[in-house]
Amino acid sequence: ETGVTQTPRHLVMGMTNKKSLKCEQHLGHNAMYWYKQSAKKPLELMFVYSLEERVENNSVPSRFSPECPNSSHLFLHLHTLQPEDSALYLCASSQELGLNQPQHFGDGTRLSIL
Amino acid sequence: AQSVTQLGSHVSVSEGALVLLRCNYSSSVPPYLFWYVQYPNQGLQLLLKYTTGATLVKGINGFEAEFKKSETSFHLTKPSAHMSDAAEYFCAVSETSGTYKYIFGTGTRLKVLA
Numbered sequence: 001e002t003g004v005t006q007t008p009r010h011l012v013m014g015m016t017n018k019k020s021l022k023c024e025q026h027l028g029h030n031a032m033y034w035y036k037q038s039a040k041k042p043l044e045l046m047f048v049y050s051l052e053e054r055v056e057n058n059s060v061p062s063r064f065s066p067e068c069p070n071s072s073h074l075f076l077h078l079h080t081l082q083p084e085d086s087a088l089y090l091c092a093s094s095q096e097l098g099l100n101q102p103q104h105f106g107d108g109t110r111l112s113i114l
Numbered sequence: 115a116q117s118v119t120q121l122g123s124h125v126s127v128s129e130g131a132l133v134l135l136r137c138n139y140s141s142s143v144p145p146y147l148f149w150y151v152q153y154p155n156q157g158l159q160l161l162l163k164y165t166t167g168a169t170l171v172k173g174i175n176g177f178e179a180e181f182k183k184s185e186t187s188f189h190l191t192k193p194s195a196h197m198s199d200a201a202e203y204f205c206a207v208s209e210t211s212g213t214y215k216y217i218f219g220t221g222t223r224l225k226v227l228a
Binding site for chain 1: 118123146148150155156157158159160163165204208215216217218219220221
């Protein structure tokens with residue numbers, strides 16, 4: 001399998017639930033990213049990891065908790081989310097962390113908070 | 115700080131007609147610029163990028179973009195639209211403050227009429 005794979009593709013959860021989003025990249029990249037995509041808003045960068053170390057936390061609420069156990073896997077742990085957290089969550093990776101590095105995206109997880 | 119403006123949230127063209135999607139950026143230093151496409155229920159896919167060198171950049175699926183420093187623009191064009199080009203298109207500029215961020219525009223949804 002190639003590219004960036006995200007699971008699940010769809011997730012519906014209540015505000016008191018705990019769930020996790022998974023991202024796996026098969027490209028041999030060293031940097032990974034989480035983005036939030038909401039309707040009519042630009043993509044919002046949430047977290048950046050380089051070689052399994054978090055290098056960016058873009059003022060994301062603590063109810064979102066990322067984990068990068070190795071350079072191929074990235075998780076986003078969710079707990080006590082709010083309705084405004086409903087969105088498409090995209091994972092991306094790039095060869096290295098750098099300004100001219102194109103990012104490769106997964107197909108996203110569509111999250112709905114009841 | 116960098117910013118990106120995409121003029122027109124929706125653009126409609128006839129099949130076979132010229133596609134022109136506009137992107138203007140603000141940056142105090144030479145930027146890195148990208149165009150991404152997002153098909154329904156999918157993640158973003160890189161169309162093309164400008165880093166340095168030739169200002170006319172060719173990408174996949176017959177798209178190209180020209181970096182015009184004097185106009186701070188990076189408009190995306192395709193000579194002849196195809197039905198399969200219907201998608202949402204995002205322009206992005208890389209943040210140059212050392213935080214390795216992309217700044218995305220709000221996107222332009224392209225509709226191709228038969």
